[in-house]
Amino acid sequence: MAIVKPFKAWRPNPELAQEIACVPYDVVNSKEARKLANGNPQSFLHVIKPEIDLSENTSVYDAKVYDQGRKNLYELLNSDAFLQEEHEALYIYQLVMEGRSQTGIFSCVSVNDYNNNVILKHELTRPDKEDDRTKHIIIQAAHAEPVMLTFRDSGSVTSYVNEYMSREDPIYDLTSEDGITHTIWKVDDKASLVSAFQDIPKLYIADGHHRCASAARAAKEMASQNPGHTGKEEYNYFPAVLFPMDQMEILAYNRIILSTPDNFLEQLKKEFTLSKNVKPVPSKKGMVSFYINDNWYGLTLKASEKNDPVSNLDITLLQNQVLEPLLDIKDQRTDPNIDFVGGIRGTDELEKLVDTGEASLGISLYPTSIEELLDVSDAGLLMPPKSTWFEPKLRSGLLIHTF
Structure with a gap:
């Protein structure tokens, strides 16, 4: 069964969410990130692409970059721009692009599930990128961005989500500069969703192989440094948005x-x-x-x-x-x-x-189909590199997991 875990998210004050939310770290280069964040000191790009606050000739792998990312993160979290939930919660995250919507569950998932192939992979990772993300996670003591997972839904998750959205108001409803609408609901009634995922045997990585691998590596390193490690520490979990496969669209x-x-x-x-x-x-x-x-x-x-x-x-x-x-x-x-x-x-x-x-x-x-992706993953095989491009992309900076 797949584990979904509620968590005490850090999140922007709603009136600042539009300024803070940004594209994921891996869809823009440093030059593009500098341009996007120019004049906006609260953009979350300062956390996930911290080299933009250093000289342009600074390597993205320079130790100063990782230290700058931690500094930028905690300056934001400790400011009036962010608040932390008092209690653990799950979230519903809906994306709407050109009239097509996809709606998933924003939660933490288990590093053990990743290591034990409950969360299935379909791509190889590059060691340099994996090293980079692992350092950011450990130095920030946070998972700053979620991964995107998919699953075969019997209908119970979608039914619950649709009913919940129809009766509750969202905590965020914003439109990014590319015209995509991002709407998030907070779910305090956690038990129903946690129970629904107990009937789902596998999760599949759609977007975020390097972040998944890095979360697992970071957890292993944190455990080795913790004499009292129990397996229940927050570093054993990382954030993900889980979408039913029939709502996913893959571009070429x-x-x-x-x-x-x-x-x-x-x-x-x-x-x-x-x-x-x-x-x-x-x-x-x-x-x-x-x-x-x-x-x-x-x-x-x-x-x-x-x-x-x-x-x-x-x-x-x-x-x-x-x-x-x-x-x-x-x-x-x-x-x-x-x-x-x-x-x-x-x-x-x-x-x-x-x-x-x-x-x-x-x-x-x-385009590769979502069925092809799941078939490859189920067979324990790997796709050629750059086989899938998922759209729309999640926004970073809306829900942060710290440990």
């Missing part, structure tokens, strides 16, 4: 290739039936669109003879049929000739990167 995670051989199109034509002037966005699974030389070309990937859930992912087929044999890209995680563009940026971003000469080739993919 597209690719750019920085350099291609002069005869790349001729090589494609030898292996596939190549169409010219196709639509930039593929219309179904197996179809891929390529942008090169001011034109969009399309082809259909060949199905794999293997039956496992990873082998027939479009990204796997692309790797095996195009990236490795034609472009010599053996590992998408490490090869410097490939980069990734989240689907929210659209195919216009691919065209711009190619047209300006920053890239040679843009690759537009059909």
